[in-house]
Amino acid sequence: MSGTVVEINNLVKRYKELIALDNFSFKISEGDVFGLLGPNGSGKTTTINCLLSLLSYDKGEIKLFGEKMTPSRRDLKSRIGVVSQNVAVFDELTVYENVDYFCGLYIGDKKLRKQYVEEALEFVDITDFRKFYPKKLSGGLLRRLNIACGIAHKPELIIFDEPTVAVDPQSRNKILEGIAELNKNGATIIYTSHYMEEVEQLCNRVLIMDKGKKIAEGTKDELKGMIKNTESIVVNVRHLSDETINDIKGLHHVYDVKYMNNTLTVKCSGGKHNITHVSEYFEQHNIDYDRIYSELPTLNDVFLEITGKELRDKE
Amino acid sequence: MFANIFNYRFKIALRSKDAIFWSLIFALALGTLFSFAFKSIYENAQNATLDVTVVEGDDEYGMVDIVDTLKDIEYEDGTKMLNIKNVDMDEAKKLLNAKEPKVSGIIDLRDMSDIKLLVNENGIESSILSGIVSIYRQYSSIIIETIKTDPSKIEAVLESLDEETNELVESEGLGGNNKDPYVTYFYNLIAMIAMMASMTGVEIPESCQANQSEVGKRVDCSPASRVLYEISGLLAALIVKFAITIIGLLYFIYVLKINFGGDLPYIFLTSILATLLGVSVGFFVGHIGSLSKKTRESILTAIVVGGGFLSGLMVANVKTLIEVKCPIINRINPFAAISDAFYSLNMYGVSDRFYNSIIYIVGLTVVFTVLGLIMSRRKSYASL
Numbered sequence: 001m002s003g004t005v006v007e008i009n010n011l012v013k014r015y016k017e018l019i020a021l022d023n024f025s026f027k028i029s030e031g032d033v034f035g036l037l038g039p040n041g042s043g044k045t046t047t048i049n050c051l052l053s054l055l056s057y058d059k060g061e062i063k064l065f066g067e068k069m070t071p072s073r074r075d076l077k078s079r080i081g082v083v084s085q086n087v088a089v090f091d092e093l094t095v096y097e098n099v100d101y102f103c104g105l106y107i108g109d110k111k112l113r114k115q116y117v118e119e120a121l122e123f124v125d126i127t128d129f130r131k132f133y134p135k136k137l138s139g140g141l142l143r144r145l146n147i148a149c150g151i152a153h154k155p156e157l158i159i160f161d162e163p164t165v166a167v168d169p170q171s172r173n174k175i176l177e178g179i180a181e182l183n184k185n186g187a188t189i190i191y192t193s194h195y196m197e198e199v200e201q202l203c204n205r206v207l208i209m210d211k212g213k214k215i216a217e218g219t220k221d222e223l224k225g226m227i228k229n230t231e232s233i234v235v236n237v238r239h240l241s242d243e244t245i246n247d248i249k250g251l252h253h254v255y256d257v258k259y260m261n262n263t264l265t266v267k268c269s270g271g272k273h274n275i276t277h278v279s280e281y282f283e284q285h286n287i288d289y290d291r292i293y294s295e296l297p298t299l300n301d302v303f304l305e306i307t308g309k310e311l312r313d314k315e
Numbered sequence: 316m317f318a319n320i321f322n323y324r325f326k327i328a329l330r331s332k333d334a335i336f337w338s339l340i341f342a343l344a345l346g347t348l349f350s351f352a353f354k355s356i357y358e359n360a361q362n363a364t365l366d367v368t369v370v371e372g373d374d375e376y377g378m379v380d381i382v383d384t385l386k387d388i389e390y391e392d393g394t395k396m397l398n399i400k401n402v403d404m405d406e407a408k409k410l411l412n413a414k415e416p417k418v419s420g421i422i423d424l425r426d427m428s429d430i431k432l433l434v435n436e437n438g439i440e441s442s443i444l445s446g447i448v449s450i451y452r453q454y455s456s457i458i459i460e461t462i463k464t465d466p467s468k469i470e471a472v473l474e475s476l477d478e479e480t481n482e483l484v485e486s487e488g489l490g491g492n493n494k495d496p497y498v499t500y501f502y503n504l505i506a507m508i509a510m511m512a513s514m515t516g517v518e519i520p521e522s523c524q525a526n527q528s529e530v531g532k533r534v535d536c537s538p539a540s541r542v543l544y545e546i547s548g549l550l551a552a553l554i555v556k557f558a559i560t561i562i563g564l565l566y567f568i569y570v571l572k573i574n575f576g577g578d579l580p581y582i583f584l585t586s587i588l589a590t591l592l593g594v595s596v597g598f599f600v601g602h603i604g605s606l607s608k609k610t611r612e613s614i615l616t617a618i619v620v621g622g623g624f625l626s627g628l629m630v631a632n633v634k635t636l637i638e639v640k641c642p643i644i645n646r647i648n649p650f651a652a653i654s655d656a657f658y659s660l661n662m663y664g665v666s667d668r669f670y671n672s673i674i675y676i677v678g679l680t681v682v683f684t685v686l687g688l689i690m691s692r693r694k695s696y697a698s699l
Binding site: 015049052053054055056057071074075077078080082084086087088089090092093097100101102104105106108113149150 | 320695697
């Protein structure tokens, strides 16, 4: 059985009157790619900052690799890599120098460091830009440099805090592949993102938090099993009457129907052959439709159903 | 780890274009402009004795010494700066308007609380007279106010005024090392370069504290020792800033041919220690609370510009006024400490007063650096 890399118990963090983390707890096992999801202001970044001992907290306990994490635990810090959502590099240093500088904060041996830096540059595929200054790099390359700076020292636990914000699809793909490879090579990953498809692609375990509390946690399938929606039937059809829509609402296992822009979305909870029931209804009532298909719930559905659809205005 | 941090902090300090521009290029350009301006003044007024008339009144405050001092003002070669004729106001006006013999102006001392200068044309001569009268006007007002409010301070005030007078005019018997009154402006420029080093000093804590920058977050997450990181950063910044100060000095001495007097090694020593103080001030400010980057920069700008102004680097006599009104400002103003050291060298050479100033600069440096290091202990922040 793999060991526990991160253990957070009953963490409470207050900013004056605001409770940012409210008895928040979770565990991450060795080898996990752990997705931390939540709307803006839900407490993701606060959690990460507490975990790294950058932020003080009011109550609770944080253990990394089985030991209590404090600001002075250099031994634990040396095993962690951080890739923050904002690019953190020096404009006055070249790509190579930046990676070497940050790697040098962990690795004293010059020869070993050189090897690690080269490997990190190669890993994120920016070797050709080694002599460039950050200001000359595109957004995607800058993100890749940011990653290289965070992982060059080969950490056992790597925290990615929204690493793909404002990145082009090619760079994003490269970054996601890289993270998967890091995990394959043995690193435990904590990944926060707003992009559900990334979390779905990368993470084996996901925690959804809101207002400083854990809302749900489990594997992707476990999370999908927690929500009402098990299948959405989508039909491209013109001119549906209210009567027809009400009829469809009455079909077995159907709990919600929406008709917009000539597209009918029928949400079902449980049951088998839901698509057959819907298509049979159309045929029996001689209603022509262009296309009908079934969609299984995504992490996005899970997220929206669990956290609600109202807009969040706080970061 | 220390060597690696030092190496890269050195490169960062060296490649920081803004810092290099303001602390070196700007200062050199300003020095070059000063040099041209002063050369032209020198050429126009090379040791010319100005004929002036002085109209005296009742010496209510016993300031006859000041009137005598006017007569004693000399150029470096011993030539009198002013040829004074004591006359009444009617006679003075006649002489001022007469074509021959021509006088450059009338100094009206009938009311010592309101000394007046009358000239009938603008030019270098009236500028020189205006400068002299302006100084004496301020001094007499300070003396009168001191006599009125606290006569026990009069000796200290007179001593302080005596020093200030020598920054612009050279009085017989004071025996300073450098007879060039304008060299003070170049000392001021060196002081400015030194204090600009604070902008680099502030970057060191900024780069390793999670509550100050993204890079700071990254460094704070690492196992690197905060104190070790900051000391290596300080060392790197100091070397670059020393080099900038020395380049400035060498440019003034060898390119602009500014005569810094005979104590060059001490000028270099003062400049280097002043740079050390500049960096330490920035280092200290970088550790104050959770101020934003903009607030820190504003504080440093206030220290550099405001401190410079309060120490008399831009307008003469301000330091004396502060000494009378609120001496504590002169005690805590790092710029005043640098200005005082240069002033001592300029006027008295290597003296006890110079050593005292140097000890004070070193003391301030140690205080600011140690306070910064104490505040830099690794910790978690309440908010980021």
